[in-house]
Amino acid sequence: MPCTYLRLIPRDPLIARDARAFDTGVRMRSLPWLYPSVFAGSFRSLVGQSLGSPVHKLGLASDLEKLAVAGPLLEVESADASALFFQSPADVVFRESDTGQVSALPLRPIPCNESHGDGCDLPGRQLQPAMFAPGIDSEFKPTERPAFWSQQAMTLWLADGELGPLVGPEGRWPSGLLKPIERDVRAHVHMDHRTGVGKDGQLFQTTGLDLTGVVECGAKSKIPGVQWRASLAGRVAAGAFDETIAALNRWSPIGGERRIAHWSVANPASHDRWSIPPALAAMLIPGRSRVRMILATPAHFTNGWCPGWLDGDFSGTVPGTGVRLRLVSACLDRWAPISGWQYKEPKGPKPLRRLAPAGSTYFFEVESGDVRELCGAWLQPVSDCEQDRLDGFGLALWGTWNPHQK
16 A cells, blocks of 8 residues: 655654553653554644644544554664664563673573473463574673664664674674663643742653664764764555645654654655564575564453454454464563543543563464565564554564574
8 A cells, every 4th residue: 555654853852651640740751762553643743734724623534544554663863874663672681791791681482391391371371482593591681772773783683693793882782772862851840830939849841752863772872974864764555635734844742742753755765664674584484384474563452462453362363364364372571551642522531551662572373374475574563453453553563483403
């Protein structure tokens, strides 16, 4: 399906609030990255404003909700190149040696040997825990995972390769891995517009994501002489409002406290970054028996961590394809909360929901179907609800995996 690709350049640090209450005297907590619904909602509001019509009108709001928006993904541009970055996968543990050398240890499914007393409380006897390779001493304190991986690094990882080819600063950290985005903390006071004096006790604090503070792992600050420019990348499927979207070039608020950013249509040269890398496409061929799915954006599943398109035996067909998979194992971090406010009737707070966070990794075995169809499922949503998919929840990255060598 034809798509228009978007670029959003923040003027100010962007506020990505979590689901905790926020009022006077409370410190605002920030998420590590914006939720897809924030990006999609801001974009749809911008389109409505560009049409010169009130967005709150039910007819227009319903049409805007049908826009299939995907994003936001982090895009980092240097002096000679630019690339998409994805949040760190959960199936890796980083270990730093005494000499400062960093190694990435993969987690892979390992069957329990019940005859030796092995066991776990995973649902269903067919699910396996994801563990280190045999022989690796697990008695160490893991190093914090990088927050974002470049598309090149993620391609190597999804091909079940090592990150060694991406030699980083002084050979200690692989390149293409970024630290968490720096936080911009500001204290605010409620001013009386009549007197110009701050009101007693009316203080609050905000925390924003400063995209000018993008730093590679292993580096103390930006690399001297290299100009980094971070932005948000998005995609919208063709449909209604195409002419309005193609002409977008304006400033508009996004996220909490109405921080300002510039929306525009991305350079055509960046479109290929949304397609599966050729190295991975060449591996997803008939006969491939094991595939791996990593969430590029948080997903909402009716069964919590488990996709609703899997049945009671953890088998199911990937949305939009004819490929039937069976879940073998999964690696996930703690669930992510999401709430919000609904502006159309009935107005009011949205219920709190639990999301499978970005980076969640699922290990599958192929049961039937042409695995090449997963190439077309690259960065396509796999959430259960149609509206969640239209909002961009659950964009999936597809690759392969192999069991640990004994």
